[in-house]
Structure formats: C-alpha cells, structure tokens
Amino acid sequence: MAGTGDFAEILDGDVYKYYSDGEWKKSSSGKTVAIINPTTRKTQYKVQACSQAEVNKVMESAKSAQKAWARTPLWKRAELLHKAAAILKEHKAPIAECLVKEIAKPAKDAVSEVVRSGDLVSYTAEEGVRILGEGKFLVSDSFPGNERTKYCLTSKIPLGVILAIPPFNYPVNLAVSKIGPALIAGNSLVLKPPTQGAVSCLHMVHCFHLAGFPKGLISCVTGKGSEIGDFLTMHPGVNCISFTGGDTGIAISKKAGMIPLQMELGGKDACIVLEDADLDLVAANIIKGGFSYSGQRCTAIKVVLVMESVADALVEKVNARVAKLRVGPPEDDCDITPVVTESSANFIEGLVMDAKEKGATFCQEYKRDGNLIWPLLLDNVRPDMRIAWEEPFGPILPVIRINSVEEGIHHCNASNFGLQGCVFTKDINKAVLISDAMETGTVQINSAPARGPDHFPFQGLKDSGIGSQGITNSINMMTKVKSTVINLPSPSYSMG
Ligand code: NAP
Numbered sequence: 344m345a346g347t348g349d350f351a352e353i354l355d356g357d358v359y360k361y362y363s364d365g366e367w368k369k370s371s372s373g374k375t376v377a378i379i380n381p382t383t384r385k386t387q388y389k390v391q392a393c394s395q396a397e398v399n400k401v402m403e404s405a406k407s408a409q410k411a412w413a414r415t416p417l418w419k420r421a422e423l424l425h426k427a428a429a430i431l432k433e434h435k436a437p438i439a440e441c442l443v444k445e446i447a448k449p450a451k452d453a454v455s456e457v458v459r460s461g462d463l464v465s466y467t468a469e470e471g472v473r474i475l476g477e478g479k480f481l482v483s484d485s486f487p488g489n490e491r492t493k494y495c496l497t498s499k500i501p502l503g504v505i506l507a508i509p510p511f512n513y514p515v516n517l518a519v520s521k522i523g524p525a526l527i528a529g530n531s532l533v534l535k536p537p538t539q540g541a542v543s544c545l546h547m548v549h550c551f552h553l554a555g556f557p558k559g560l561i562s563c564v565t566g567k568g569s570e571i572g573d574f575l576t577m578h579p580g581v582n583c584i585s586f587t588g589g590d591t592g593i594a595i596s597k598k599a600g601m602i603p604l605q606m607e608l609g610g611k612d613a614c615i616v617l618e619d620a621d622l623d624l625v626a627a628n629i630i631k632g633g634f635s636y637s638g639q640r641c642t643a644i645k646v647v648l649v650m651e652s653v654a655d656a657l658v659e660k661v662n663a664r665v666a667k668l669r670v671g672p673p674e675d676d677c678d679i680t681p682v683v684t685e686s687s688a689n690f691i692e693g694l695v696m697d698a699k700e701k702g703a704t705f706c707q708e709y710k711r712d713g714n715l716i717w718p719l720l721l722d723n724v725r726p727d728m729r730i731a732w733e734e735p736f737g738p739i740l741p742v743i744r745i746n747s748v749e750e751g752i753h754h755c756n757a758s759n760f761g762l763q764g765c766v767f768t769k770d771i772n773k774a775v776l777i778s779d780a781m782e783t784g785t786v787q788i789n790s791a792p793a794r795g796p797d798h799f800p801f802q803g804l805k806d807s808g809i810g811s812q813g814i815t816n817s818i819n820m821m822t823k824v825k826s827t828v829i830n831l832p833s834p835s836y837s838m839g
Contacts, residue, residue, distance in 0.1 A: 344437055344440065345437045345438075345440050345441050345444075345542065345546065346359070346437075347437075348437075349434065349549070349553065350434075350437060350546055350549055352367050352549075353367050353545055353546070353549050355369055357388075357389055358375050358389040358390065358391065359388060359389065359390045359391070359541070359542055359545050359565070360391060360545075361390070361391045361393050361397070361545075361563055361564055361565050362545065362548050362549075362552065362561070362562055362563040363397065363400060363401045363404065363559075363562050363563075363564070364400070364401075364404045364558050364559050364562070365552070365557070365558030365559060366558075367549075368391075368397075369391060370391035370392060370393050370394060370397060371394060371396070371397065372391070372392050372393065372394040372397075374391075374392035375389040375390065375391060375392055376389065376390050376391075376392050376538055376541075376565065376566060376567055377389055378390065378445050378538060378539060378541060378542060379539075379684070380444050380445065380447075381445075381446065381447040381539070381680075381681040381682065381683050381684065381714045382447050382672050382673065382674075382680070382681050382713075382714070382715075384685065384713055384714065387444045387445055387542075388441075388444070388445060388541075388542045390538075390541045390542065390545070390565040390566075391565050391566070392565070392566045392567070392570070392571075393564040393565055393566045393571060395571070395574050397564065398564055398571060398574055398575060398578065399578075399580075401533055401559075401562040401564055402504065402533065402578055402580030402581070403580070404558070404559030404562065405504045405531040405532070405533050405559055405560070405562060405580065406503070406504055406531070406580055407559060408531050408557055408558060408559030408560040409501065409503055409504060409529070409530060409531035409560070411557060412526075412529055412530075412531060412557060412560050413500075413501050413529040413530075415529075417471065417472055417475055417476060417527075418472065420468075420471070420526060420527050420529070421468035421469070421471060421472045421527060422468075423526075423554055423555065423556055424464050424465070424467065424468035424471075424523060424526060424527060424554075425464075425465055425468050426554040426555070427464055427550055427551045427553075427554035427556070428461040428462070428463075428464035428465040428468070429461070430550040430553050430554055431457060431460060431461040431464065431519075431547060431550040432457065432458055432461035432462075434457075434546070434550060435454050435457040435458055435461075436454070437546060438453075438457045438515060438543055438546045438547060439453035439454040439456070439457055440453075441542045441543040441546055442456060442457075442514070442515065442540070442543050443673045443674055444542075445539050445540055445541070445542055445543060446511050446512065446514065446539050446540050446543075446683055447637075447672075447673045447680040447681045447682075447683065447714075448636060448673055448680070449636070449673050449676045449677060449678070449680055450673060450674060450675075450676040451676050452635075452636060453673070456513060456515055456516050457515055457547075459516055459795070459797070460515050460516045460519045460547070462797075463516065463519055463520060463523060463797045463814065464519050464522075464523045466797065466798060466814055467523030467524055467527055467814050467817075467818070468523070468527055470527075470798070470814050470815055470818060471523075471524070471527030471528065471818050472527075474499075474815060474818060474819070475499055475527065475528060475818065475822070478496060478497045478498035478499070479495075479496070479497040480494065480495070480496055480497075481494070481495040481497070482494060482495075483495070484834070490834035491831075491834045491835055491836055492830060492831045492832075492833065492834050492835070493828050493829065493830055493831070494828065494829040494831070495826050495827070495828045495829075496826065496827045496828075496829070497824050497825065497826045497827075498824070498825055499528070499819070499822035499823070499824060499825075500529070500822060500823055500824075500825045501528050501529035501530045501821070501822060501823075502528075502530055502582045502583045502602075502603065502821055502822065502823055503530060503531070503582030503583070504530065504531050504532070504533060504580055504581055504582050504583075505521065505525040505530045505531070505532045505533070505581075505582065505583045505584075505585060505821055506532075506533050506535065506575055506576065506578075506581045506583070506584045506585070507521035507522060507525065507532055507533070507534045507535070507585050507586075508534075508535045508537075508568070508572075508575075508576075508584070508585070508586045508587070508588065508595075509521065509534075509536065509537060509540070509544075509587050509588075510537055510540075510587050510588040510589070510641075511537040511538075511539040511540045511683055512540075512636065512639045512640060512641070512683075514536055514537055514539075514540025514541070514543050514544050515540075515543050515544065515547045516797075517587045517607075518534055518536065518544050518547060519547065520797065520812065520814075520817065521534075521585040521605075521817070522534065522551070522561065523814070523817075524814065524817035524818040524820075524821050525585070525821050526556070526560070526561070527818060528818050528821045528822045529822075530582075530583070530821055531559065531560045531561070532560070532561050532562070533562045533563075533564065533575070533581070534548065534561070534562065534563045534564070535563075535564055535565075535566075535568070535571070535572070535575055536563060536565060537568070537588075538565075538567055538568070539683050539684065541565050544563060545563060545565070548561060548563045568591065572591070572595075573598065576595045576598060576599055577598055577599065577600070579600070581600075581602060582602055582603075583602050583603045583604070583605070583820075583821060584599055584602065584603075584604050584605070585604075585605040585817070585820075585821070586604070586605065586606050586607070587606075587607040587608075587641075588607075588608065589608060589609050589734075590608070590609065590806075592606045592607075592608045592808075593606075593608065593806060596809065603810075603820060603821075604809050604810065605809065605810040605812065605817070605820050606808045606809040606810065607641070607801070607802075607803060607807075607808045607812055608641075608760075608762075608803060608806060608807050608808050609641065609734045609760055609762070609806065609807060610641050610642060610643075610645065610734065610760050610761075610762025610763060610792075610803060610807050611645045611646060611732065611733075611734055611758045611760040611762075612632075612642055612643065612644055612645050612646075612760075612762055612763045612764055612765070612783070612792045613644075613645070613646050613647075613648055613751070613754065613755040613758075613764045613765075613781070613783075614628075614629060614632065614633075614644045614646070614647045614648065614764070614765050614766075614767070614791070615648045615649075615748070615751040615752070615755070615764070615765070615766045615767070615777060615781075616647065616648065616649040616650060616653065616657060616766075616767045617650055617748065617766070617767060617768035617770070617773065618650045618652050618653050619768055619769045619770060620653070620767035620768050620769065620789075621767070621769065621789075622653060622656055622657050622660055623660060624767065624789065625657060625660075625767045626657060626660035626661045626663075626664055627664070628644075628765070628767070628790055628791040629644055629647060629661050629664075629740070629791070630661065630664045630665070630668070631791050632644035632765070632791025632792060632793075633645075633647075633738075633740040633791075634665070634668060634678065634679065634718050634738050634740070635678075636680075637679050637680055637681075637682055637716070637718075637737060637738045638735060638736060638737050638738045638739065638740070639682060639683065639736050639737065640794075641762060641794065642762060642763050642791075642792040642793055642794050643736075643792075644740065644765070644791055644792065645734055645735070645740070645741075646724075646731065646740075646741050646742075646743060646754070647740065647741070647742045647743065648743050648745050648750075648751035648754055648755070649742060649743075649744060649745065650744075650745060650746070650748075651744045651745065651746055654722075654742070654744045657742075658706065658720065658722050658742060661706075661720055662706050662707070662720060665706070665707060665718050665720055668718050670715065670717050670718070671715075678718075679715075679716075679717065679718050679738050680715070681713060681714035681715040681716075682714050682715075682716060682736070682737050682738075683714070684714065685713075685714055687714070687736060687737065688711065688713070688714045688716060688737070690735075690736075690737075691716055691735050691736070691737035691739055692711060692716075693729075694729050694730045694733060694735050694739065695709050695719065695721075695730075695739060697728060697729045697730065698721050698724060698728045698729070698730045698741070701725065701727060701728045702723070702725075703721040703722065703723055703724050703725075703728060703730070703741070704721065704722040704723045705719065705721060706719070706720040706721070706722055707719050707720065716737055716738055716739070717738070718738040718739075718740075719738065719739045719740070720740050720742060721739065721740065721741045721742065722742045722744075723742070723744065724741035724742060724743050725743070726743075726754070728741070731743060731754075732758060732759075734760070748773075748777060751777075752777060752780045752781060755781050755782070755783070756780075756781065756782045758805075759805055759806045760803070760805060760806055760807045761782050761783045761784060761803055761804030761805040761806070761807045762783060762784055762785075762792070762803040762804075762807040762808070763783050763784060763785045763786065763787065763792035763793075763803075764781045764783040764785075764786050764787075764792065765786065765787040765788070765789075765790060765791055765792050766778060766781075766786060766787075766788055766789075767789055768789075771788070774788045774789070775788075782804055782805070783803070783804060783807075784801070784802035784803045784804050784807065784808070784811075785800075785801065785802070797813065797814055798813055798814045798815065799813050800812070800813040800815075800816050801813045801816075802816075
C-alpha cells in the first residue's frame with residue numbers, strides 16, 4: 344500500500360516529504376499542497392510546498408554530487424540503474440495505486456506504466472553503456488590544406504545538473520525517461536513532479552533511494568509549478584531542462600538561460616483516412632488512439648480527417664465501438680475515467696458547447712458527472728470550431744470530412760502543433776508521400792500515434808517541442824562533446 348512498508352519513511356503524518364541530499368524531509372515553509380482525487384474530488388494526498396531556500400540547497404547538493412558521479416565508472420552507474428529498475432518493478436502495486444488515486448489512471452494501465460518505466464530504466468542503462476563507451480577519432484588531413492599532424496579524440500561528457508519536469512498524464516514514465524538518461528550520462532538530477540502525480544513520483548524516487556544512489560544525486564522538490572516553477576527553471580545551478588507538458592514549456596523556453604532544452608509539448612495529432620483504408624482497423628485505432636486514458640495523451644488522435652465517401656461508414660463503426668466503452672472509476676479499470684481536474688473538465692465542456700453552437704453533429708449525447716465526461720464523437724466539425732484546432736485532453740473527438748487528401752494535409756499543417764499524425768491507406772506509396780507532406784515529428788502508417796516503444800526517436804515540430812526524445816536521443820541530449828587534440832611535430836601516416 345502507498346506510504347507503508349518500504350515507503351513508510353516518505354510519509355510524515357498525512358503529508359508526503361520531499362527528497363533532498365539523500366533524505367526525506369519536511370519543508371520549513373510549513374505549507375502543503377493538496378492533491379485532489381479526480382474521481383472523488385476530495386483531497387487524497389498532501390505534499391510539501393518547498394521553499395526557494397530548499398531549492399537552493401537541492402541545487403548545491405546536486406552540483407557537488409555530480410562531480411563525484413561523473414568520476415564513477417559507467418558500468419557502476421549502469422549497475423545502480425538496473426537495481427533501481429528492479430526495485431521499481433517490485434513495487435509496482437503501491438505506485439500504481441497512487442496513479443489510480445491522483446490521476447485516475449485505469450488500474451491495469453497504472454501497473455503497465457510502472458513496469459514500462461522499469462524496462463525503460465534498464466534499457467537506458469544498457470544503451471548508455473554502449474553509446475557512452477564510444478567516441479570518435481578524427482585525423483586532420485581530410486580537411487583541405489592540412490597534413491596529418493593532428494589527432495582529434497572526442498567523447499561525450501555530462502552537462503551537470505538536469506532539471507526534469509514531467510506532466511501529470513505519465514508522471515512516473517515521463518520522469519524516468521529523463522532520470523535514466525541523465526544519470527547514466529554522469530549528470531545529477533532535480534525532479535519537480537507535476538502536482539497531480541507527485542505522490543507516484545515520490546514513491547518512484549524512493550525506489551532510486553533504495554537502490555543506493557549517492558546522496559544529492561537525485562532530488563525531488565514538490566510544490567505548485569505556478570509557485571516554484573520559475574525559480575527552478577531560471578535557477579543558475581541548472582545546466583539543462585527536460586520538460587514535458589503543455590504551453591508552459593513555451594514560456595519556460597523564453598525565460599530559460601543559455602542551456603540546452605528538451606521540450607515535449609502538446610499535440611493535435613491528425614488521423615487522415617483514405618478511401619481504400621481498412622475501416623475496421625481505422626475504427627479500432629481511433630478508439631485506442633482517441634479514447635485511451637480518456638484522451639489525456641499527448642499522442643492521442645485529436646482530429647479525424649476522413650474522405651467524405653467513406654465517412655458515414657467509418658463514423659458508424661466508431662460509434663458502435665464507443666457504445667462499448669466502459670465509463671466509470673479507475674479502480675474498476677474502466678476505459679473512460681474522470682479527467683484530471685475540474686478545470687480540465689470545464690475546458691473540455693467549453694469546446695463541446697462551442698461545437699454545439701456552431702452546428703457539429705453529436706454522435707452521442709453530451710454527458711458529464713463531476714470530472715467524468717462520457718466519450719463523444721463530434722461529426723461534421725468545421726474549421727471555425729475551436730475543437731478543430733485545440734487540444735481537448737479529454738474523451739472528445741472531432742471528425743472533419745474532407746474531399747481530397749490535400750485538404751487533410753492542409754488542415755494538419757495549418758495547426759500550430761506538429762507532434763505526430765497517422766494515415767490509413769492500403770497504398771504504401773501514397774502513405775509515404777502523405778507522411779512526407781505532414782509537418783509532424785512522426786507519422787504512423789496504419790496505426791494510431793504512439794510515444795513508444797521508448798527507444799524510438801520522439802519529437803515534435805513547431806509548438807510541439809524542441810529537440811528529440813527516445814532513450815538514445817535523450818542520453819545524447821544530456822551530454823556535450825568534448826575534444827582533445829593531439830598535435831604532432833611533423834605529419835605522421837601509418838603504413839599498412
Ligand atoms: P502543464 O500544465 O504544462 O504542466 C507540466 C508540468 O509543468 C507540471 O509538472 C507542472 O507542475 C509544471 N509547471 C507548471 N507551471 C510551471 C512553471 N511556471 N515553471 C515550471 N514548471 C511548471 O501540462 P500538464 O497539464 O501536466 O500535461 C498536459 C500537457 O502535456 C498536454 O498539453 C500534453 O499534450 C502535454 N504532453 C506532452 C507530451 C510529449 O511528450 N509531447 C507527453 C505528455 C503530455 P504543476 O502540476 O505543479 O502545475
């Protein structure tokens with residue numbers, strides 16, 4: 344159970360502690376932040392509201408711990424990460440319980456998130472050993488005008504202190520996707536978890552504590568992003584920010600100093616459906632892609648662009664599947680569970696009402712109870728409706744009927760987002776041309792958008808992000824290349 348057994352030391356009364364310098368601590372602020380259970384809409388947990396002085400202390404410890412860690416052999420870093428991954432998987436039940444209670448993640452998906460996170464950490468350890476164990480050797484005479492008098496040796500060195508800020512929807516997985524690469528590359532890491540998801544993150548961090556990482560190498564400061572976010576992201580002790588979330592990331596990018604940024608932000612993933620598509624496959628993918636975790640996924644299908652000639656048939660197939668979705672509490676492993684906050688539910692409702700006023704066809708009745716919103720397919724959506732462009736982050740899916748493929752590509756590319764997209768057709772040649780024309784970081788052919796498997800490159804264009812994730816790319820991003828040049832007194836060419 345959460346906060347008991349191995350996790351008892353992270354709880355003080357009914358308030359979870361924060362993690363600094365290898366210890367679980369109470370904040371001197373005396374303030375706490377309540378985490379509201381999206382299902383009951385009552386306070387489920389409380390966490391410390393860390394002060395600026397505590398953030399300063401964490402940054403100091405992170406800086407000195409990193410110096411020693413960078414001198415720790417790669418295989419030892421990997422060994423500790425493997426240990427943490429095993430402990431994480433061993434404790435999947437209490438962590439999953441937190442995910443159910445604080446972000447209303449369906450019970451089975453909550454367990455999968457923890458197991459996937461353990462696998463990600465192990466894979467990162469292995470990949471790090473491979474790619475950080477290699478460098479480059481260059482000779483000078485390949486560039487015009489040079490003799491072979493210089494040998495250049497390059498290796499990848501850590502950046503220093505990495506600040507990791509994940510969003511609420513995959514708090515554990517998107518935290519470890521930053522923690523693993525940071526640590527294997529010899530960095531220290533400061534985690535600021537999302538408020539909804541903080542307690543899951545604190546349990547996950549305790550697994551790293553139990554694995555025996557050095558003091559100060561990993562820290563976790565809790566508090567509302569709106570209160571401590573700017574102080575953290577503009578802190579002079581931070582050498583790199585890895586952020587996943589919404590538009591907040593754009594604001595952070597404008598304020599951050601001259602440090603590398605990894606930004607994975609929102610999306611409005613389009614699903615383009617051609618006349619020759621297998622409509623049963625499309626319908627199954629629209630359900631999985633549009634409604635899993637109630638649409639609260641960055642890579643959820645957020646607009647369907649279907650050729651008019653097959654639109655009626657597709658909508659009918661999707662509606663038949665929508666009718667089978669189980670709506671209810673996450674504890675019962677329902678397909679559709681309450682959205683994360685009341686303000687999210689209100690935002691989603693605003694998009695629905697706008698579509699209603701402007702004449703969208705409601706395939707189901709709009710129904711809401713507290714934060715629980717029943718799945719809704721909106722047909723005949725037009726570009727003047729907000730839902731055609733905005734990210735609902737809820738179980739509401741617009742269908743726009745198109746008369747040409749170009750119209751679909753145009754809608755996709757007119758979005759300020761460019762995360763992923765998908766295209767359904769049996770014609771692979773057409774699929775590749777459409778994929779090339781779509782201005783998104785990834786295009787899936789004949790499947791819904793997805794972030795995994797976690798070692799695939801994952802990136803967004805335009806307002807969807809800066810840089811690329813995926814295990815290898817994240818390790819590379821959290822390092823810098825260092826060169827050492829050996830200068831010879833005279834040219835030297837080795838003979839065969
Ligand atoms: P969010 O509101 O942007 O919050 C993300 C994180 O930023 C949270 O930890 C939040 O903490 C923190 N934060 C808030 N204000 C901050 C500030 N001023 N400075 C620093 N940090 C601050 O996003 P969300 O609602 O959690 O997640 C939903 C969004 O994430 C969607 O737009 C979704 O598309 C996107 N997302 C993108 C990806 C991707 O990989 N592209 C993956 C998943 C989700 P608090 O919770 O304490 O406010």
